[in-house]
Amino acid sequence: MSTKDIVYIALFAAVTAAVGLFPPFPLPVTGVPISVQSIGPLLAGTILGARRGFLSQLLFVVLVAVGLPLLAGGRGGFGVFLGPSAGYLLAWPLIALFVGYMVERYWRNLTLLKTIAFSLIGALGISNLMGIPWMAALLGLNLVEAAISSLAFVPGDIAKAILASFIAMAVRCSYPIIEREKAPAT
Amino acid sequence: MSLGNYVHRESPIHRMPAGSKVLILVIGGTALFLVPDLLIMITILAATIVLYRVARIPMGIMVAQVRPIVWIFVLIFVFQLFTRDVAFAGMVVSRFVALLLLASLVTLTTPASEMIDAIERRIGWMRVIGVNPAKISLGLSLALRFIPVVAKITSEVREAQRARGLEWSVIAVALPVIIRTLKMADDVANAIDARGYDP
Numbered sequence: 001m002s003t004k005d006i007v008y009i010a011l012f013a014a015v016t017a018a019v020g021l022f023p024p025f026p027l028p029v030t031g032v033p034i035s036v037q038s039i040g041p042l043l044a045g046t047i048l049g050a051r052r053g054f055l056s057q058l059l060f061v062v063l064v065a066v067g068l069p070l071l072a073g074g075r076g077g078f079g080v081f082l083g084p085s086a087g088y089l090l091a092w093p094l095i096a097l098f099v100g101y102m103v104e105r106y107w108r109n110l111t112l113l114k115t116i117a118f119s120l121i122g123a124l125g126i127s128n129l130m131g132i133p134w135m136a137a138l139l140g141l142n143l144v145e146a147a148i149s150s151l152a153f154v155p156g157d158i159a160k161a162i163l164a165s166f167i168a169m170a171v172r173c174s175y176p177i178i179e180r181e182k183a184p185a186t
Numbered sequence: 187m188s189l190g191n192y193v194h195r196e197s198p199i200h201r202m203p204a205g206s207k208v209l210i211l212v213i214g215g216t217a218l219f220l221v222p223d224l225l226i227m228i229t230i231l232a233a234t235i236v237l238y239r240v241a242r243i244p245m246g247i248m249v250a251q252v253r254p255i256v257w258i259f260v261l262i263f264v265f266q267l268f269t270r271d272v273a274f275a276g277m278v279v280s281r282f283v284a285l286l287l288l289a290s291l292v293t294l295t296t297p298a299s300e301m302i303d304a305i306e307r308r309i310g311w312m313r314v315i316g317v318n319p320a321k322i323s324l325g326l327s328l329a330l331r332f333i334p335v336v337a338k339i340t341s342e343v344r345e346a347q348r349a350r351g352l353e354w355s356v357i358a359v360a361l362p363v364i365i366r367t368l369k370m371a372d373d374v375a376n377a378i379d380a381r382g383y384d385p
Binding site: 001002003004006007008009010011013015017018043047055059060062063066067068069075076077078079081082083084139140141163166167170174175 | 266289329335361364365367375
């Protein structure tokens with residue numbers, strides 16, 4: 001891994017943290033906050049690709065675990081990993097991994113619609129696949145009840161997936177990061 | 187480092203090495219699940235509160251650790267009340283509160299910088315699986331350094347876009363921020379390499 005890779009990884013961990021400065025809206029009843037921060041893993045995946053995207057989000061999770069108040073609303077520390085939103089947070093590295101893998105795979109003929117589709121699978125599919133069972137186990141709900149209570153996130157997740165895709169496609173045109181490896185310098 | 191949830195006090199718990207605290211938390215946290223007994227659990231909860239006294243963490247800060255998810259405890263209690271009985275519901279909730287308080291105690295008594303040092307001292311073995319520990323250290327320190335930088339660039343771009351009436355357009359702010367920070371990252375990487383960084 002080159003120095004550049006490490007710097008990019010650190011950068012997107014920091015970008016994810018910086019997005020958290022926007023205040024979140026805690027949902028009534030389940031208390032899992034809706035925040036713009038979960039756009040972080042989508043941006044990391046679509047802009048950096050699978051490997052670096054994954055590592056950047058893993059780095060972010062480590063920074064939260066060591067006690068830095070980087071999550072939206074200033075939350076951080078070990079307690080977060082016992083809270084209702086821990087499943088969603090731990091999904092971030094995997095979301096970046098998946099979205100990054102798909103974007104790299106289809107890089108040559110990537111379209112906005114494809115990027116949106118990959119982001120939606122990440123933001124809705126993978127995120128809920130980990131978030132819902134965790135919340136259900138913690139609150140003693142069954143999976144259907146937990147799934148219903150997470151419906152409130154869906155509009156926000158769709159908006160974030162579309163937004164991240166617009167940004168990623170623009171970066172792909174103006175300052176591509178993935179391409180440099182796809183087309184080795186001659 | 188001022189950033190963090192750390193509360194500075196002079197106490198034996200603050201002086202404990204970060205690694206030991208995390209290890210005790212993991213072992214203790216697991217042990218909590220092995221004693222499904224209300225009385226023992228309440229004793230452990232009381233002991234945890236005593237630990238907060240020992241660490242000289244003010245009561246208000248202790249309560250603040252639990253307050254955001256108090257309703258979850260209520261929910262769990264009510265749910266267990268219907269499926270099991272009062273003793274079991276009380277046990278589950280007091281176990282949860284104890285666990286949360288213990289985890290928060292580690293965070294409150296350990297500065298993030300010390301925690302990162304502890305991680306860096308323990309990743310030497312990763313060389314065996316082909317991961318260079320020095321690179322992990324570099325990534326950790328760069329990320330910490332970049333957070334205020336990204337925040338500053340964001341406020342600069344917002345100011346620039348305010349002049350164009352685009353202050354609230356997410357894309358008009360996010361895109362220049364991403365591209366500027368990527369360029370900055372390239373410069374930083376080149377600067378590091380130019381100084382012969384080769385861990």
